[in-house]
Amino acid sequence: MIETPEILQTEAAAAAVIRLVIPRSQMMMAFGPAVGELMAELARQGVAPVGAVFARHLAMSPDVFDFELGVKVAAPVTASGRVKPGELPAARVARTIYHGPYEGLPSAWGSFDRWIKANGLAQAQSLWEVYSVGPQSTPDSANWRTELNRPLKT
Secondary structure, X not given: OEOOOEEEEEOOEEEEEEEEEEEHHHHHHHHHHHHXXXXXXXXXXXXXXXXXXXXXXXXXXXXXXXXXXXXXXOOOOOOEOOEXXXXXXXXXXXXXXXXOOHHHHHHHHHHHHHHHHHOOOOEOOOEEEEEEEOOOOOOOHHXXXXXXXXXXXX
């Protein structure tokens, strides 16, 4: 289930990211360890994360995900290993909140994309998800919340 989408302007936000180009089938296996690696490096550098973890997809195909796993940061991060400075961009976006387990995200994106088209909006190539409430907060996946952001062409 998705909430009623809205259109808004985001501001650029500094982040720490790990870029992953992986087969879609490996997403669940790669994601958790990469989050652990990211958070460990931030702790080592004494940089506080701000908000929830996100995935900013740069290119998507049916078989491969090319994305940055990241988190906004309170101070600049120094590149170390796979962790690099990054950002969530300033953009005009359509945004909604999906309620439910991660397995439902493809269907949620489908509903969201249909809403975008039905409202005469043109979507850009990239997108990002913010995992605002997930397994780190509650074991009940019915209570998980994922913010879906789709940049729009002007």
